[in-house]
Amino acid sequence: MGRTTTVDGRTVELPNTLGEIRAALPEERRAEFDKTVAETPLDELPRVAVLHYALPERARAEDDALMDRIQAGDLTGLVNADGTPFVP
Template structure:
């Protein structure tokens, strides 16, 4: 992404650079999604802009990963999830 600002996240266990500007997010979208992004981002309350930008700026793989986790939880499978009282969290693992 050159000298453009980026955000870093983990997707599928890999570090991924995401666009760090609204223009970068728009440019990264497929042409058929750009008008929807523009409409949503330009009419959003300022407090919601970071959440909207994060949602639109993430690649499809990230959305798929999130959906898989939601489906896992809906199925009652809590493997891999912890709570503040879990030993692994308290031990710093």
């Protein structure tokens, strides 16, 4: 079973193996991917592979915008793991 994310309100299936992630990358990013995979500690590899390479560019842009908003103090719409509104 693969991983999914939501981009622009649509569910997107992500590549599920390092080989699939590499194949989905533009040719100009593959050498960077190979170097990163070779240098990343195993316990960090899933996070790095998904966040930096498997996510579509649009998803990364949405995540960056969300983090900017949160860091600016706007917590609108954030919820706890149980679905209740987040209150700092």
